[in-house]
Amino acid sequence: MLGTSDLAVAAAAATVPHIALNDGNAIPQIGLGVLRIDDEGVVPVVETALKLGYRHIDGAAGYNNEAGVGRALAATGFNTGEQRKKLWLTTKLRDSQQGYDSALAAFDESLKLLQVDYVDMYMIHWPTPFEWRSGETWKAFRKLREDGRVKTLGVCNFLPEHLERLHDETGDWPAVNQIELHPTWQQRGVVEFCQQHGIAVEAYSPMARGADLNAGNGTIAKIAQVHNVSPAQVILRWHIENGTIIIPKSVHEERQRQNLDVFGFALTLEEHAAIDALDGPKRAGHDPLTFTYA
Template sequence: MTVFHTPMITLSDGNLIPQIGLGVLRIDDEGVTPVVESALEAGYRHIDGAAGYNNEAGVGRALQNAGFTQGENRKNLWVTTKLRDSEQGYDSARKAFDRQLDLLQLDYVDMYMLHWPTPFNWRSGETWKAFDEFRAEGRVRTLGVCNFLPEHLERLHKETGEYPAVNQIELHPTWQQREVVAYCKAHNIAVEAYSPMARGADLNAGDGVIERIARAHGVTEAQVILRWHIENGTIIIPKSVHADRQRQNLDLFGFVLDPDEHAAIDALDGPTRAGHDPMTFTYA
């Protein structure tokens, strides 16, 4: 069985993150264990989780079962988790993080993230003080945020003197968030895409354009969209509970989009997100 190896992206703090990871949103705690195990077997070395997904214990079981909680395997694995929005704040973040490490059965995580900016109840600055301590203690390697718009990144920088290494945002062909991406690139913040295929909706975007490109290369529509992200230098965390599809989502390096094909996908950008508005949403 082929085990796939994915390229690494160098972050502003010098850490290397695998460009492709497995997302585990909307998989229950029991069901997530075999999903993560099959991904590790296929060659995934990047798992993206969150307290808000209510399945950190299941992820921890998978890491333990597969032998990835310590030793060389642990060193070669990137694990991300995120703080619950309801636990933002200095003291609550310190308590929450201890609990999360226990659930994951890990001594440290590779990236810890603010999940949503919650500008209507902003606590990112004080929360970041706790994040900074976790990093100093060696229990977090990289600090990141999710769903931050440029104004939120500016505010965080003003309060902490620091930009996150990564901003994880909804990003796919029909919702490309070009202003956010441009701001991140200008400030050396790596862009990580969740819902990289708009939960499957973008497979049919653009009057069959994705299907035509897929046919030309003998690959799937999903592989075409994920390849487009890879060529843009974006970190991606596609979710799949099926082992064969997990493997397909890693198998993106046997073909290249020609410039016209890449431009045709660029042209699919639209005005409608598939997910939530960072100005109003909280993932409590």
């Protein structure tokens, strides 16, 4: 079991692979998600994750906790200097602030709350096809990148039709598409489209908020028993082997530790195929065709 000494933390951080992106940057394959953690509560959660060796934090303006994330980064020294360079920090634009001028203003506010000079990735949170403004928003994103305030540009919850529309309007494919993805909702068509166009896939709800731990009449638990790991570690290992970026959320130190500790075992081809076979017809979250968040 990992300790929290400097050596152990360095080892944990070094163990996580980086996924090469189409813009020349590379993102740590495992990060910490901070959805549904209030602004005060997120501070110790982020501090603990950084202590354990996480070097990728995934946030959003719509989570209403950017200020808390910023306080955690400042308290740990990860907001400036050499420590900042070791961290991949993502935030996302509120859907209500899409558009050129409004996106630029929103980004200024996010930087202030996060107490940093730049973010590693800025993302459009939802495509909102019923009020499409992603083309103009993307032009603002490109300016932020040109100004050195953002390194990588991404989107969340985009279906192939949205990715194609964005490309038609801007000539760009995003570097990352963050989507709901877990064993019972694998979105193979979306994943295949992204792979064909050099877009890295990032999974939120990688365990369906815990629901997939019991998927397949004990399939996950049986595999976990064989490897002497937790069911959560089995699912995260499946994602890792698929080349997917993952941002599991936990407010508990031991679970954070376990979520980072998925490199000491490998699934057999049969085990991996058994998890592949759990794919189902129903998402756990929201429909990108109809939903808007914040």
